[in-house]
Amino acid sequence: MSAVEAFAPRATLNIRDVSKSYVVDEKPLPVLRNIALDVQPGEFVSIVGASGCGKSTLLRLVVGLDADYEGEILLNGRRIEGPGRERGIVFQEHRLFPWLTVEDNIALGLDGSDEPQHVLDKRVRDNIALVGLAGFEKAYPHQLSGGMAQRAAIARSLVTQPAILLLDEPLGALDSITRAYLQKELLRIWQQERVTVIMVTHDVDEAVFLSDRVVVMEPRPGRIRSIVPVGLTHPRQRASVEFARVKGEILRDLSGE
Amino acid sequence: MTRLAVPLVLPVAVLLLWQITAARGWLSPQTLPAPALVLSTLIDLIRDGEIATNLQISLRRILVGLAIGTSLGLFAGALLGVSRRMNDYFGPIINALSQIPSLGWVPILILIFGLDETVKYLIIAKACFVPTVLATSQGIRNIPRAYIEVGQVLGLRRRTTLTKLIVPAALPTIFGGIRLALSNAWVALIVVEMLAATEGVGYMMVWGRTLFQVDIVIAGMIVIGVIGLAMDSGLARVERRMRRWEPKNV
Ligand SMILES: Nc1ncnc2c1ncn2[C@@H]1O[C@H](COP(=O)(O)OP(=O)(O)O)[C@@H](O)[C@H]1O
Ligand SMILES: [Mg+2]
Numbered sequence: 001m002s003a004v005e006a007f008a009p010r011a012t013l014n015i016r017d018v019s020k021s022y023v024v025d026e027k028p029l030p031v032l033r034n035i036a037l038d039v040q041p042g043e044f045v046s047i048v049g050a051s052g053c054g055k056s057t058l059l060r061l062v063v064g065l066d067a068d069y070e071g072e073i074l075l076n077g078r079r080i081e082g083p084g085r086e087r088g089i090v091f092q093e094h095r096l097f098p099w100l101t102v103e104d105n106i107a108l109g110l111d112g113s114d115e116p117q118h119v120l121d122k123r124v125r126d127n128i129a130l131v132g133l134a135g136f137e138k139a140y141p142h143q144l145s146g147g148m149a150q151r152a153a154i155a156r157s158l159v160t161q162p163a164i165l166l167l168d169e170p171l172g173a174l175d176s177i178t179r180a181y182l183q184k185e186l187l188r189i190w191q192q193e194r195v196t197v198i199m200v201t202h203d204v205d206e207a208v209f210l211s212d213r214v215v216v217m218e219p220r221p222g223r224i225r226s227i228v229p230v231g232l233t234h235p236r237q238r239a240s241v242e243f244a245r246v247k248g249e250i251l252r253d254l255s256g257e
Numbered sequence: 258m259t260r261l262a263v264p265l266v267l268p269v270a271v272l273l274l275w276q277i278t279a280a281r282g283w284l285s286p287q288t289l290p291a292p293a294l295v296l297s298t299l300i301d302l303i304r305d306g307e308i309a310t311n312l313q314i315s316l317r318r319i320l321v322g323l324a325i326g327t328s329l330g331l332f333a334g335a336l337l338g339v340s341r342r343m344n345d346y347f348g349p350i351i352n353a354l355s356q357i358p359s360l361g362w363v364p365i366l367i368l369i370f371g372l373d374e375t376v377k378y379l380i381i382a383k384a385c386f387v388p389t390v391l392a393t394s395q396g397i398r399n400i401p402r403a404y405i406e407v408g409q410v411l412g413l414r415r416r417t418t419l420t421k422l423i424v425p426a427a428l429p430t431i432f433g434g435i436r437l438a439l440s441n442a443w444v445a446l447i448v449v450e451m452l453a454a455t456e457g458v459g460y461m462m463v464w465g466r467t468l469f470q471v472d473i474v475i476a477g478m479i480v481i482g483v484i485g486l487a488m489d490s491g492l493a494r495v496e497r498r499m500r501r502w503e504p505k506n507v
Contacts, residue, residue, distance in 0.1 A: 064410075082409075083412065091403070091406075095407050097426075098502055098503070099502045100502070108421065109411050111411065111413050112412070112413075142502075143504075156411070
């Protein structure tokens with residue numbers, strides 16, 4: 001029962017008929033077309049799809065870094081406008097500020113909060129413990145391994161107590177052992193915090209291991225091809241027949257038959 | 258041990274060549290006095306306070322000019338770096354003005370201000386302003402978008418964005434500019450003192466030359482070199498302190 005958990009708000013996200021184009025060489029390049037997705041509070045949804053099919057772009061729209069799109073993105077029924085602390089994101093690269101220590105990086109998310117300092121300090125400490133980085137509070141990012149830096153980035157995004165957490169291939173750059181370990185950690189954090197998660201990944205196995213539903217996208221322009229419910233209880237056995245069946249279904253959709 | 262010795266190889270070689278040249282009489286003592294004579298002149302100049310007086314005057318000029326030039330440079334550079342619009346308006350003109358070497362301003366400033374201290378301050382301030390402006394605006398413009406986005410997503414306040422993001426990210430570049438400013442200032446100072454001054458280390462050297470006392474000139478060069486080196490390594494030290502978050506030995 002962490003203090004973090006007690007306050008974690010819940011969020012319903014509605015992505016309604018969202019389309020997005022970039023302008024490249026003065027010509028519009030359609031990147032997303034008619035994306036529709038509803039995410040329930042506390043749900044874990046993964047997005048898989050070929051690289052370049054607009055997964056990162058979709059997360060950027062949801063987090064509010066880009067407002068230039070058609071359609072609607074609603075959070076608890078309200079249209080999102082710009083970034084907000086109820087939405088956290090972990091980018092594919094950890095993006096920790098190299099000039100700040102781990103704890104100072106994580107404390108950035110509490111900037112401007114009017115709670116007393118000892119409460120803020122405790123929240124930083126709790127989140128460092130949550131991602132298993134206790135003892136590394138004073139380390140600089142360059143002193144961390146890739147997996148540790150990514151965990152620090154996750155703590156930084158969780159310290160704001162977001163209702164919804166967006167993860168953009170958070171484990172993509174890690175070796176397979178660290179990765180398998182952090183997948184279990186992600187599962188634990190998600191269950192503990194009951195935060196709504198949308199995770200982009202290129203690893204179907206990872207998507208099936210973690211998610212309630214897996215969104216399969218197809219490229220040029222990015223569209224949703226199918227949404228596959230996983231429907232297995234945690235902890236999931238990768239070697240099980242059901243696991244393989246769901247994985248097979250997603251892979252079939254991905255390759256476009 | 259060897260790391261300390263390596264930088265000394267060249268000076269020792271030069272000193273040796275100098276000693277041999279003087280001893281063999283390849284150049285007349287009026288042109289190139291022996292090292293021993295220069296050393297004793299240097300000691301005399303230090304002892305009778307000649308160097309201290311002149312150095313004090315020169316250092317004051319440097320400090321005033323550096324303070325004016327770098328603070329204006331930081332301010333203008335920050336504006337140009339943050340605002341695209343400002344950069345469009347003032348970037349080209351600052352660039353054009355910076356193409357004129359600092360010393361190109363000396364004649365017109367002497368016409369306006371005479372041999373006043375103002376001339377020295379302005380010349381040195383100008384020499385410091387240019388590299389500081391360029392480094393500051395460039396340092397700010399080159400902050401990776403990735404970090405700016407993190408600041409937006411985390412909802413950092415303006416003040417925090419400045420102190421925890423913009424300043425530390427741009428600092429290495431800015432500091433490079435300030436070190437360049439200092440070395441420009443040093444050059445500008447000596448030349449302006451040679452052209453338009455009645456005191457200072459540069460003037461002392463001109464004075465030595467008019468007396469045909471090359472030993473004084475060389476003593477002045479040594480003083481300039483040593484002080485310049487000391488100031489630069491002082492700044493380098495400060496810089497290392499500020500960048501202690503960076504990986505070592507990369
Ligand atoms: N800022 C941008 N300007 C122009 N094109 C972009 C920009 N960002 C992404 N794209 C293009 O949009 C497409 C989708 O990119 P992205 O969302 O990063 O895909 P994914 O994350 O699925 O690999 C790609 O073709 C990419 O080249
Ligand atoms: Mg991507």
